[in-house]
Amino acid sequence: MKKKYILIVIAIIAIILVVGAIFLGDSSTERKSDEIVAAVGAYTREPDMGYDPTLGYAYSKEPLIQSTLFKRDGNMTLKNDLAKNYTTSSDGKTWTVDIRDDVKFHDGSKLTAKDVAFTYNKSADAGASVDLTDLTQVKAVNDTQVEFTLNKSDSSFLFRLSAVGIVPESGYNNETYGQNPIGSGPYKFVQWDKGQQLILEVNEDYYGEKPQFKKLTLLFLDDDAAFAAAKKGEVDVAEIPLSYSDEKVNNMTMVALDSIDTRGISLPNVNNTGEKVNGIDVGNNVTSDESIRKALNYGIDRQKLIDGPLKGYGNKSFDGIGLNLPWSNSEAAIEDGNLEKAKKILADSGWKDTDGDGILEKNGQKASFTVLYEASDSNRQSLVVSVAEEAKVMGIEILPEGKSWDEIDTQKLSQPVLWGFGTLDPSTIYHQFYSKLVGSGWDNPASYNNSAVDQHMEDALNAPNENASYSYWSQVSYDGTNGISPKADAPWLWLVLMDYTYFVDDSLDIGDPVVQPHGGNLFGNIHEWKRVNSTSN
CATH class of the missing domain: 3.40.190.10 (Periplasmic binding protein-like II)
Structure with missing residues (x-):
């Protein structure tokens, strides 16, 4: 009997728990x-590599665990973090930073300039997310002063001084640090599952x-x-x-x-002649035609992309530069979604649909090409598909194809690719468009080459400070004649800035x-x- 009553009680309790779970589910x-x-x-x-800033963790973001030399606030104003101040030499090649003397790592050890030097030297050797290729030496002058030496003037280097979390030299282990990081930031590491x-x-x-x-x-x-x-x-x-x-x-x-996260499609600007860079094919016989690039830039209705794939959360982009960045250039903008203008650009250049299949041809070449995108990103897929639908009306066939980044890496110089960019570092523009960087890592995938634009970028890097550089970076977009704007060379099809x-x-x-x-x-x-x-x- 007792067993029977016990079972009844257990059953009642079970019912109460189930009912409670139903009512309390939310x-x-x-x-x-x-x-x-x-x-x-x-x-x-x-992060695949763990929480190690020297391997690229939290590049240009708040690392939480580590401190950085400088930060940017909500208005993108430079703020001191570990740094107290900085100076640069007259030739722009030497940057000296004074740091606080009251900072401890989470294990209680004192943070000094030696740790800053160690961090940046390790980051340069690793060659991860932060571009430190021009850094030749970092040394601690004393406990509270660190000196950075560059091989050329670079006004944008200040942004890299905001991008790397500082790690302790003592006890640092390249294999284990990322799994159990020690920093001096606002939060301590407890556990990573x-x-x-x-x-x-x-x-x-x-x-x-x-x-x-x-x-x-x-x-x-x-x-x-x-x-x-x-x-x-x-x-x-x-x-x-x-x-x-x-x-x-x-x-x-x-x-x-x-x-400031933008989406744009690189359009190879040169013909495919069999040339290779680092073993990768270069050029595309359709997008190398400027009329194709300009027609797409003028004909694509970016507001449709914002209202569609972006659900209304975004802004148009014509040069890949955030609208609220100091070097943004409103003169780069055009009136897009103009199908008549796009079709006229193509017709005037000799593109015609001679066989009635809806795809234009010129000198036996169909206006058809593939656009690659990261296969795991549904938003990028939606953008490419939407662009393809709009391009079809112009007589241009775009074939969306999702691939891994490893696969895209082998085709980035010959096939258009949908990219995502957006940092507070203006030198990103240099890596996207400087003519001598084609095929260097992910740089200049469109093989863009304009000596006037190159000069603007060189002038920006050689400017005495970041504020003085902004006007030169702005001219990269459009200087009235040259630039990456659709008004000039239209080397890319920039699309949107996404919220x-x-x-x-x-x-x-x-x-x-x-x-x-x-x-x-x-x-x-x-x-x-x-x-x-x-x-x-």
């Missing part, structure tokens, strides 16, 4: 009000403005899982792709942040976010975040 996961749980993955990718989560806790000895949140947990989730976590109330912030931007989540608000979208809990105020670069920088102003109407436990 309740938030318990966490303290001074903790943040964020679902990341749409923009903030889990690969493919699942990163757990950080606040650095109570942080020298700067300390975040209000004691614990920060990043959940590495795919798009569907991140959205599901937001719906269940399991996270405070969720990175969401634009495809989810129309969705609604109880007790969360969708926030769209301006970005970054997040679901944010209504109890959370994320302050004035920094401008979002390629890959996002959600935590760039973490010190401003606060609870305004706490509902967490």
